[in-house]
Amino acid sequence: MDKPLAISMGEPAGIGPDLILQLYENRAKNELPPFCLFGNAEFLQARAKRLGLGLNIASTSVAEAGKTFADALPVVSIAGLISDSPGKASALTGKVVIGAIEQAVAAVQTGTCRALVTAPIHKAALYHAGFKHPGHTEFLAYLCAKGSKERRPVMMLAHNDLRVIPVTIHTPIKDVPSQLTRASIVETVTAAHYDLRLRFGIGQPRIAVAGLNPHAGESGNIGSEETDIIGPAIDQLRYAGINVEGPFPADTLFYPRHWRRYDVIIAMYHDQALIPIKTVAFEEAVNVTLGLPIVRTSPDHGTAFELAGTGRGSTRSLLAAIRMADELTRGRD
Ligand SMILES: NC(=O)c1ccc[n+]([C@@H]2O[C@H](COP(=O)([O-])OP(=O)(O)OC[C@H]3O[C@@H](n4cnc5c(N)ncnc54)[C@H](O)[C@@H]3O)[C@@H](O)[C@H]2O)c1
Numbered sequence: 001m002d003k004p005l006a007i008s009m010g011e012p013a014g015i016g017p018d019l020i021l022q023l024y025e026n027r028a029k030n031e032l033p034p035f036c037l038f039g040n041a042e043f044l045q046a047r048a049k050r051l052g053l054g055l056n057i058a059s060t061s062v063a064e065a066g067k068t069f070a071d072a073l074p075v076v077s078i079a080g081l082i083s084d085s086p087g088k089a090s091a092l093t094g095k096v097v098i099g100a101i102e103q104a105v106a107a108v109q110t111g112t113c114r115a116l117v118t119a120p121i122h123k124a125a126l127y128h129a130g131f132k133h134p135g136h137t138e139f140l141a142y143l144c145a146k147g148s149k150e151r152r153p154v155m156m157l158a159h160n161d162l163r164v165i166p167v168t169i170h171t172p173i174k175d176v177p178s179q180l181t182r183a184s185i186v187e188t189v190t191a192a193h194y195d196l197r198l199r200f201g202i203g204q205p206r207i208a209v210a211g212l213n214p215h216a217g218e219s220g221n222i223g224s225e226e227t228d229i230i231g232p233a234i235d236q237l238r239y240a241g242i243n244v245e246g247p248f249p250a251d252t253l254f255y256p257r258h259w260r261r262y263d264v265i266i267a268m269y270h271d272q273a274l275i276p277i278k279t280v281a282f283e284e285a286v287n288v289t290l291g292l293p294i295v296r297t298s299p300d301h302g303t304a305f306e307l308a309g310t311g312r313g314s315t316r317s318l319l320a321a322i323r324m325a326d327e328l329t330r331g332r333d
């Protein structure tokens, strides 16, 4: 039997815990693979009650999670200050939120769980709690490095055949040009190419690269990043045998007849990549981290405080994230 997935509970004031509980309540209908939830059992019990869900929750060890799953939601419970207060984030819950991610990652690294699925975190609350990483993606690279040199993590959002990757991730716009280097583009595309082949089974990925400036710089007249950095990076990647084209003007790259020619679009910054995919597939797209030794997926949405505790949030993106983590690792342990 396949090992369970590891799910981190995410921000307790947000919708992540609700969606996990709701999906578990209908686990047979949703055809959920067994998973182990890393969070806080008492809090989850209170949130389940608030949502009117009659499910059983069992504090357990990771090793027992697979066996428990059919009858009770297996939770590796992390102690800490936490209450059922939808919409009210607090830095005090940071210890549980961060601990859940750390322990879930450890369970995947040691091979007790197959892959990691993360529920959304509220980044600002964690920064107040002393969290030093911009988001999960960068934190996972840190945890996977275990003291050695960190690999560049790659954030891909995917929905069916549309896949997008920003080279710079959680970077303020003013810092994007200085962080866009030939090396950052080459490393991102190389990691994406490797994982699309290895994990997604795409034999020879077709990769398109966007420019940074309007009209991809109009031959160097509206910005020089395309001629000085992006173009040379593409040449280097093509020389290495990777099927990559660009830089293309970003405004027309997401016209369906254009993007459909490619397996992945490499964008230069966060919103250039995420606006198109969240516009066409917000309820179903999945955030998947590439470039790391573990598989991690996540829904594409955030904590949606206004919906927390109401039961009105859509479970579709989280379900898609669980399914993707399952498909990418099934039969591989
Ligand atoms: N994977 C993650 O950890 C992750 C991802 C994105 C955002 N965030 C964090 O979430 C917080 C809030 O971010 P935001 O407001 O930009 O984005 P958001 O995704 O939380 O909300 C944006 C809009 O979409 C709606 N929405 C979100 N999820 C929904 C769902 N499942 N069903 C129905 N409607 C839904 C919200 O009500 C809101 O109107 C921020 O702190 C951000 O950093 C975390």
Ligand SMILES: N[C@H](C(=O)O)[C@H](O)COP(=O)(O)O
Residues within 6 Å of the ligand: 134, 135, 136, 137, 138, 155, 274, 287, 298, 300, 301
């Ligand atoms: N950048 C993501 C988004 O907007 O959907 C989100 O912040 C999640 O990032 P991490 O997975 O790195 O937390």
